[in-house]
Amino acid sequence: MSKAISLRRQGTVKSAGAPGWNPLSISRGYGGYLIGFASLFVIWHLAAVYLVGSALFPPPGQVLAKAGVLIWSGVLLEHIAVSLRRILIGFFLGSLAGIPIGLAMGSFPAVRKILEPYTEFFRFIPAVAMITVAVIWFGIGEESKIFLIIYTTIFIVILNTAAGVGAIAKNKTRAARSLGASSFQVFRYVALPATVPYILTGMRLAMANSFVTIVAAELVAANEGLGKMLWDSRLYMLVDDIFVALVSLGLLGFVIDRLFRWAIFAFAGRYSPVA
Amino acid sequence: MALVSLRNVGKTYRSLQGDDYVAVEDFNIEIEAGEFFCLLGTSGCGKTTVLTMLAGFEQPTTGRIEIDGRIIEAPGADRGVVFQGDDSLYEWLTAVENIEFGLRMRGIERKERRDRALHYLELVGLKGQENKHPSELSGGMKQRIQIARVLANEPRMLLMDEPFAALDAQTRLSMQSELLKIQASTNKSVLFITHDIDEAVTLADRIGVMRAGPASSIKGIVDVDLAQDERERTNDRFLDIYKTVYGMIREEVGIAMSRQEKAAGQGA
Numbered sequence: 058m059s060k061a062i063s064l065r066r067q068g069t070v071k072s073a074g075a076p077g078w079n080p081l082s083i084s085r086g087y088g089g090y091l092i093g094f095a096s097l098f099v100i101w102h103l104a105a106v107y108l109v110g111s112a113l114f115p116p117p118g119q120v121l122a123k124a125g126v127l128i129w130s131g132v133l134l135e136h137i138a139v140s141l142r143r144i145l146i147g148f149f150l151g152s153l154a155g156i157p158i159g160l161a162m163g164s165f166p167a168v169r170k171i172l173e174p175y176t177e178f179f180r181f182i183p184a185v186a187m188i189t190v191a192v193i194w195f196g197i198g199e200e201s202k203i204f205l206i207i208y209t210t211i212f213i214v215i216l217n218t219a220a221g222v223g224a225i226a227k228n229k230t231r232a233a234r235s236l237g238a239s240s241f242q243v244f245r246y247v248a249l250p251a252t253v254p255y256i257l258t259g260m261r262l263a264m265a266n267s268f269v270t271i272v273a274a275e276l277v278a279a280n281e282g283l284g285k286m287l288w289d290s291r292l293y294m295l296v297d298d299i300f301v302a303l304v305s306l307g308l309l310g311f312v313i314d315r316l317f318r319w320a321i322f323a324f325a326g327r328y329s330p331v332a
Numbered sequence: 333m334a335l336v337s338l339r340n341v342g343k344t345y346r347s348l349q350g351d352d353y354v355a356v357e358d359f360n361i362e363i364e365a366g367e368f369f370c371l372l373g374t375s376g377c378g379k380t381t382v383l384t385m386l387a388g389f390e391q392p393t394t395g396r397i398e399i400d401g402r403i404i405e406a407p408g409a410d411r412g413v414v415f416q417g418d419d420s421l422y423e424w425l426t427a428v429e430n431i432e433f434g435l436r437m438r439g440i441e442r443k444e445r446r447d448r449a450l451h452y453l454e455l456v457g458l459k460g461q462e463n464k465h466p467s468e469l470s471g472g473m474k475q476r477i478q479i480a481r482v483l484a485n486e487p488r489m490l491l492m493d494e495p496f497a498a499l500d501a502q503t504r505l506s507m508q509s510e511l512l513k514i515q516a517s518t519n520k521s522v523l524f525i526t527h528d529i530d531e532a533v534t535l536a537d538r539i540g541v542m543r544a545g546p547a548s549s550i551k552g553i554v555d556v557d558l559a560q561d562e563r564e565r566t567n568d569r570f571l572d573i574y575k576t577v578y579g580m581i582r583e584e585v586g587i588a589m590s591r592q593e594k595a596a597g598q599g600a
Contacts, residue, residue: 226419226420228420231387232415232481234388236482237409237485246433246437253424
């Protein structure tokens with residue numbers, strides 16, 4: 058367990074036990090998040106009820122009630138599960154391919170020169186634009202979604218990994234060589250661990266991209282998923298359902314990103330993380 | 333025979349514009365086993381270039397560099413390098429894991445390498461700090477880890493590139509006296525690079541004063557036959573040697589400045 062985490066925990070415990078309110082406890086514990094989220098819902102409520110006052114902009118209570126209904130019937134969780142499954146499969150496959158390619162590009166100039174045209178070309182074609190060909194090639198089932206998530210993940214992971222290898226201080230590898238390390242050992246015990254924070258940061262950015270991509274892909278062509286739910290709700294003017302889907306996306310993304318940050322601190326805190 | 337010899341060594345770098353820059357030319361020194369040799373010179377005179385070649389990170393353009401009569405072709409565990417900054421330490425490893433890194437790479441079994449690492453950790457005065465990561469240690473402590481990491485590997489010689497330059501004056505003084513103690517107890521050969529005359533006279537058995545660059549070489553070698561208790565800034569013999577070296581350095585600074593003026597005059 059890294060120092061950063063344990064310090065944080067101590068901070069939380071302390072602020073919980075501290076008599077009275079002090080600003081530091083907000084920056085350290087989870088109190089800040091609570092206040093932030095609560096204010097979001099309060100503002101939403103005020104805007105919906107007093108500012109807009111239209112059936113097209115439901116207040117949070119109404120959306121929450123609808124969410125309860127959809128959770129109870131199993132529909133919401135089904136959509137979430139389908140979207141999440143697509144994201145996770147594509148994201149892990151994309152990372153699995155992207156990390157070694159990035160490591161190779163960062164380590165060997167020849168590999169970089171050969172592969173750079175690919176990365177520099179494709180990273181300017183957004184995954185959203187690739188939905189068209191993905192559907193033509195793979196149909197509207199799982200394959201096209203997973204292809205798109207891999208596509209949106211792989212380049213950002215490659216670029217971050219390669220940048221991480223490039224950022225290793227020359228003295229680190231030189232020290233290893235003069236301590237008797239072979240080229241492979243330099244790669245395994247110096248380059249790889251030194252690059253971990255960059256890899257994790259790349260994956261974190263890729264995860265955010267995956268959310269954008271999956272919704273867009275499911276909007277255009279899918280039988281289930283949060284994007285499909287959004288599209289259907291729009292068709293039947295189920296405004297509450299639209300908001301349930303939107304809130305679900307936000308919460309899901311937030312939770313996964315927190316998990317990532319936690320993982321970065323837990324596994325790479327001592328690697329002086331960049332997150 | 334000397335442990336290390338550099339004969340007619342030259343190093344030319346090619347810049348991105350394609351111009352050649354001669355860093356070192358016709359450079360000759362020999363370092364004996366157990367000797368503490370300081371390479372002293374103004375900044376940019378090619379001191380680090382010499383160390384880089386001796387470490388095997390770069391090859392000389394001309395001449396020969398030998399250790400034990402063998403030509404140096406690559407970095408090796410017989411030459412431990414202590415770098416100026418702390419960026420050569422592995423932040424993801426603890427102090428003791430950093431120190432045992434070389435032993436681990438060379439396949440020494442866990443228990444033995446940990447024992448040896450702890451021994452050298454203690455030798456450099458870091459007892460009790462073994463489980464801290466570099467980010468939790470001060471600049472002086474980090475340089476101690478670098479020194480212990482190199483010593484644990486038991487090299488034939490230490491190559492030290494201005495290892496104390498980034499430390500505050502007080503820490504530097506204590507590091508210098510500890511380095512002398514360690515060198516006396518382990519009897520390792522040391523090539524120590526510095527631009528600090530005081531540091532060179534304090535530490536060295538011999539000082540090689542370098543000419544101002546480019547195309548630098550050895551201007552002269554000064555013997556420092558001072559006993560341990562004479563290596564004090566108030567000692568007369570210390571001051572005599574200091575003055576000799578200072579005179580040589582001042583000449584080189586003068587040459588470097590007149591070259592700069594000439595270059596500026598041509599440019600105008």
